[in-house]
Amino acid sequence: MVPYGPHAPVKETSMPTAFDPARVGDLDLRNRLAMAPMTRSRAGAGNTPTDLTAQYYAQRASAGLIVTEAIQPSIVGQGYLDTPGLHSEEQVAAWRVVTDKVHAEGGRIVAQLMHSGRIGHPDLLPDGLIPVAPSPVKADAKTFTKDGPKDSVVPHELSPREIETTIDDFASAARNAIAAGFDGVELHGANGYLIHQFLSSNANTRSDRYGATVTNRVRFAAEVTQAVAEAIGPRRTGLRVSPDNTLVDIVEDDPETLYATLLDHLPAELAYLHIMEVGRRDITQMIRRQWNGALIVNPHPSLPMGTATPEDISVVADGLADVVAFGSLFLANPDLVRRLHAGGPFNEPDRATFYGGDHRGYTDYPTLDATG
Structure with missing residues (x-):
């Protein structure tokens, strides 16, 4: 059972702005603007990031x-074409190139770990594997x-044994992330993937300790988070959720109770909780009242990006x-912090180049300096 306990409080002497620094877990952030996770489907051979990936970040x-x-x-x-992993030595080495380049620019970067669960297809998997799910x-x-x-x-x-193995896979990948130079790990508990x-209540019809009741349905998320927190430290571990999100055929009965229960079962002193809103500001406000740790909010996005x-x-x-996350705005504006501070202008994202392809729509968006 995941231990109950208080979460690390975020204390402010006065209300900050998005441009003020912040302490999130063990990370000192130069501002409170985060780049949200966005699948780009540009991984190379062996599902590794490439030199373009390093340039992009x-x-x-x-x-x-x-x-x-x-x-x-x-x-x-894996649930999509050309997405990167963190389960091989080759992938760890390739991600080290990315993190080194980000750190050389003074940035902070965490790896989002996502198991797609039932979302995917056998054609994407080797050796006759098929997607897995609760x-x-x-x-x-x-x-x-x-x-x-x-x-x-x-x-x-x-x-039950395969669930234990899957939890171990998350913990192993988290250790690989630290070996690759990441500053921490975010677990993807949103958007209809395995944790979600x-x-x-419709993807999980189990009758054992991982299903049937709200307390049981939050158990896997809590145990994965606990395992990763034990592997790399809770203050380098975050969790992303998207309450009442129906993406890829998900149903949540009574999301208010579901997420209140989840918060009660998460390990203490996590670096942060990350909410991807889908129009339920009331649930975000409820979580803000209950959660005493750092909170990242990706405001009311509609997918993609x-x-x-x-x-x-x-x-x-x-x-x-405590931190606000932007998706497509950061995709299209590599210098978004500067542009937000100046009040614009902002590049428009090219949706045709969101997934797959080369440098176009990836590393060729102009900065303010380039546009004059």
């Missing part, structure tokens, strides 16, 4: 915190493969968030 190192694109903690955790419930969703979009399949239901599937606006920096000054 280093360009955005003025962010107080960079959260990487989703990184699979195991082979079976229950053998097929998602009403499609996955893009090399042969085009294909329907999701009925996933393999994880046995265990929280869900989020639609938070420059005005959303106000969630810091209003006291709702």
Whole structure:
């Protein structure tokens, strides 16, 4: 059972702005503007980041915190084409190039670990593997493969022993992240992927200690978070959630109770909790009241890549968030911090280049200096 206990308080002598520094877990951030995680599907051979990946993140190192694109903690955790992993020595070495370049620019970067669970397709996996999930419930969703979009399949239901192995995979990938030079790890408990599937009342139909009741449905998320916290330290561990998010066929009965229960079962002194809003500001406010640690808010995004606006920096000054995260704004504006401080102008993101491809729509967005 995950221990109960108080979370590390965030104490402010006066209400900060988004441009003020912050202490989040063990990290000193130069400002309170975070780059939200965004899958870009540009990994190279062996599901490794490339030199372009390093350039992409280093360009955005003025962010107080960079959260990487989703990184699979195991082979079976992959759900999309050309996404990177952190489960091989080759991947660790390639990510070290990325983190070194970000740190050389004075940035802070954490690895987001995401197991896609039932979202994916056997065509993406080797050796006859199929996607896994809390229950053998097929998602009403499609996955893009090399042969085009294909329907999701009925996933393999994880046995209790396989759940333990999956938790170990997350902890191992977290240790790999630190070996690769990351400043910490964010666990992806949102957007309909494996951790979120265990929280869900339609993807999780188990009758054992991981299902049937709200307390049981939060158990996997709590145990993964605990395992990673023990592996690398709680103050280098964050968790992302998206309450009441129905993405990729997810249902949450009574999300208010679900997330209040989850907070009660998380380990103490986590670096932060990261909320990807889907229009439920009331749940964000509830979490803010209950959660005593650092809170990152990605305001009301609609996928893909989020639609938070420059005005959303106000969630810091209003006291709702300690850090505000931006998706597509950071994608299209490598110098977003400077542009927000100046009040613009802002590049428009090219949605046609969000996923896959080369440097176009990736590392070629101009800075203010380049545009004059």
